[in-house]
Amino acid sequence: MKNALTIAGKELAQYFVQPVAYVVMTVFLLLGGFFFFELLSYFQIILQMYSAAQNPQLLAHLNLNDRVIGPLLHNLSIVLVILVPAVTMRTFAEEKRVGTYELLLTAPIRTGEIVAGKFIAASAFLLIMIALAGIFPLILVAFGNPEIGVMVSGYLGLAFLAISFAAIGLFTSSVTQNQIVAAIAGFGALLLLFVISWPAQTGAAGWSAGVLRYLSITDHFSQMVLGIIDTKDIVYFLSLIFVALFLTQRAVESARWR
Amino acid sequence: MIEVKNLTKLYGNFTAIKDVSFKAERGSILGFLGPNGAGKTTTMRIITGYMPATAGTVLIDGLDIFTQSLEARRKIGYLPETPPLYTDMRVEPYLRFVAKLRGVTRSKMDAALEHALEVCGLVEMRGRICGQLSKGYRQRVGLAQALIHDPQVLVLDEPTIGLDPRQIHEIRGLIKDLSGDRTVVLSTHILPEVSQICDRVVIIADGRVVLEEKLSEIPAGTSLEQVFLDAISKERHATHAEDEETLEEVGAGRA
Numbered sequence: 001m002k003n004a005l006t007i008a009g010k011e012l013a014q015y016f017v018q019p020v021a022y023v024v025m026t027v028f029l030l031l032g033g034f035f036f037f038e039l040l041s042y043f044q045i046i047l048q049m050y051s052a053a054q055n056p057q058l059l060a061h062l063n064l065n066d067r068v069i070g071p072l073l074h075n076l077s078i079v080l081v082i083l084v085p086a087v088t089m090r091t092f093a094e095e096k097r098v099g100t101y102e103l104l105l106t107a108p109i110r111t112g113e114i115v116a117g118k119f120i121a122a123s124a125f126l127l128i129m130i131a132l133a134g135i136f137p138l139i140l141v142a143f144g145n146p147e148i149g150v151m152v153s154g155y156l157g158l159a160f161l162a163i164s165f166a167a168i169g170l171f172t173s174s175v176t177q178n179q180i181v182a183a184i185a186g187f188g189a190l191l192l193l194f195v196i197s198w199p200a201q202t203g204a205a206g207w208s209a210g211v212l213r214y215l216s217i218t219d220h221f222s223q224m225v226l227g228i229i230d231t232k233d234i235v236y237f238l239s240l241i242f243v244a245l246f247l248t249q250r251a252v253e254s255a256r257w258r
Numbered sequence: 259m260i261e262v263k264n265l266t267k268l269y270g271n272f273t274a275i276k277d278v279s280f281k282a283e284r285g286s287i288l289g290f291l292g293p294n295g296a297g298k299t300t301t302m303r304i305i306t307g308y309m310p311a312t313a314g315t316v317l318i319d320g321l322d323i324f325t326q327s328l329e330a331r332r333k334i335g336y337l338p339e340t341p342p343l344y345t346d347m348r349v350e351p352y353l354r355f356v357a358k359l360r361g362v363t364r365s366k367m368d369a370a371l372e373h374a375l376e377v378c379g380l381v382e383m384r385g386r387i388c389g390q391l392s393k394g395y396r397q398r399v400g401l402a403q404a405l406i407h408d409p410q411v412l413v414l415d416e417p418t419i420g421l422d423p424r425q426i427h428e429i430r431g432l433i434k435d436l437s438g439d440r441t442v443v444l445s446t447h448i449l450p451e452v453s454q455i456c457d458r459v460v461i462i463a464d465g466r467v468v469l470e471e472k473l474s475e476i477p478a479g480t481s482l483e484q485v486f487l488d489a490i491s492k493e494r495h496a497t498h499a500e501d502e503e504t505l506e507e508v509g510a511g512r513a
Contacts, residue, residue: 006358010347017346103342103403106306107359108332256310256327 003109007117008124011091015125020090024083025129028076035075036136039068064146065227069137073154073225076133077218080126080162081194085186087125088169089179091118092252096177101255111252115170115245122166130159150227157224160237161217165190167244174251193217259284259441260305260411265314267300274300275465278314282458284410287437289456290445291486297465298445299339302415305443306336318411332361335409337417341400345389349380349399352388353406360407370406377432378402393420401429405436412436414444418451430455453482463490 015021043064050058095101104114137151168189173182197216200209213219217240220233260282267274275297282288292298304311307323307330316323321330344352353371362370375381378398383391388399397420404412417433418426433442434455446452452459453473459482461469469489476485 003359006355010344010351010355013351014344014346098342098345099338099340100342100344102303102308102336102338103356104359106308106331106334106336107356108328108361109359110328255308 001113001116003113004116004120007104007109007114008120011118011121012124015087015121020087021125024087025132028079028083028129029132031079032072032076032133032136035072036068036139039071043067064140064144065150068140069146069151069154070225072136073158074222076158077161077221078194080158080165081190082187084126084162084165085169085172085183085190088122088166088186089173089183091122091170092174092248093177093179093182097179105252105255111256112249115174115249115252118170119163119167119245119248122170123163126162126166127159130155130162133158147227153227153229154225156229157221157233160224160234161221164217164237164240164244167241167248168193171244171248171251174248259317259319260288260443261315261317262301262305263315263317265301265304265311265316267297267304267309268312273465275462278462278465278467280460280467280470282441282443284441285437285439286457287433287442287444287455289452289459290443290462291447291449291452291459292445292462293447293490296462298462299415300465301462302336302413302443302445303338306334306413307331308338333410335360335404335407335412337400337404337412337414339415341396342403343388343391343396343399346387348385348387349391350375350384352399353402356403357406360409362407370408374402374406377405377435379428394422394425397421398425398429401432410440412440412442412444414442416446417444418446418448426451449482449486461486461489468492 043062046067047059047062050062092101095104105111134155137146137155140146140151141148165186169182169186172186172189173179176182176185193215194217197213197219200212200216214236217236220236223230223233262278262280265278266276278297278301280288290298290301300309303309305316305318305323307327310324318330318333321333323330344355347355350371353374354367357367357370375384378401380395380398380402383395383399386395388396391399397417401414401417404414412433414433418429421429430451433444436442444451444456456473458472459469460467469485471485473482476482
């Protein structure tokens with residue numbers, strides 16, 4: 001564990017030495033700000049329309065969680081599909097290319113510790129970034145009265161989503177020494193996880209539809225955005241992380257028996 | 259002590275090294291000599307546990323590098339062919355990072371760091387970014403990371419490559435000083451290097467050991483160059499034309 005933290009510390013420092021961290025954070029927060037502003041403007045228009053219609057029932061249904069925070073989180077989750085592979089692509093691929101992989105693999109540490117260290121660093125970075133995006137709901141709290149519990153649940157969902165993505169990104173980076181290949185493979189895998197439940201809506205029925213829905217990251221994430229924290233969803237995210245990290249560990253370890 | 263027993267490594271169906279055996283005693287420097295593509299780097303990578311052998315074993319002070327890998331790796335300091343530097347890190351944090359990975363405790367950290375910087379002539383370079391160092395200094399940082407944890411066994415893959423004559427002289431002196439009660443294996447294709455600092459020489463060509471001898475046993479008057487060329491040409495005559503082709507393949511693969 002000590003070794004994992006040593007590696008995590010080094011990795012995290014490297015994120016901030018290289019411009020990657022700043023670029024990724026800037027893009028994420030700028031786009032987040034843009035979505036937030038647009039969603040709020042739209043909210044205001046609807047509010048005015050409903051007020052003009054003088055329909056108290058419609059007005060009662062209108063709330064900030066459904067109209068602003070929910071869509072914002074969904075938009076940010078799509079931004080993460082593109083940004084997370086960019087963050088994780090160099091983790092293993094770069095070490096192989098530069099030759100430092102030889103240093104890591106000949107050091108007296110376990111491959112599991114290498115993988116854990118890199119995962120901790122990528123997760124910490126993404127969590128910092130998501131925490132910074134917490135400014136948006138804080139603005140709402142300051143000027144309106146959204147439901148805080150639902151927002152916390154949604155952000156928790158986004159955090160789980162991000163670190164699951166990181167685990168998958170680590171895996172695609174561990175099987176290649178080319179960063180671009182790692183990024184594109186990661187992007188493809190994440191996008192597939194997003195859309196994998198589509199056949200369930202268009203034709204697949206019965207157990208296959210159930211399986212596809214279960215595999216879809218969107219379905220689990222949506223539940224949390226709605227404010228429902230279910231063990232089923234948490235288990236899904238944790239098993240996704242576990243499987244991806246296990247495969248990564250195998251991929252790194254394979255250098256020792258190939 | 260390093261005992262290499264009957265190592266064979268196949269890449270696909272290409273034989274990189276075949277039945278390589280030799281012993282490096284504690285307190286001595288073993289020169290691992292051979293033309294480009296002879297299998298020096300492959301052998302060193304197997305010794306340090308970076309990759310497994312197809313057949314054969316390596317014992318580091320009696321510990322098997324495959325089955326007792328962690329314990330065996332703890333004893334080794336390794337300078338790969340290209341110094342394994344994180345190009346965006348500064349020298350001092352880089353060395354601290356490597357030292358931590360290799361198990362240097364916090365109380366010994368500063369002393370180990372200062373010692374490594376001192377002996378490798380890096381004291382003034384400690385604040386520099388690794389990626390901006392010249393090749394010679396990169397090589398020194400590579401050496402510093404190999405010996406920072408005071409290992410019993412040092413494996414150095416072409417340690418003096420890319421250095422200017424003065425630095426070569428310094429590094430050779432350094433390696434000689436280091437040997438003490440350690441086991442040092444260094445690979446090179448520079449012949450005078452072996453005669454200057456090594457106690458024993460192992461010559462490998464086409465992935466096979468063609469000569470293993472104490473330098474003192476080489477008859478006076480014969481230059482090492484003569485021994486080397488003799489050993490290699492004997493091997494050439496002995497092996498088949500097919501092997502000649504495989505040697506070329508190695509060269510092409512490396513390039």
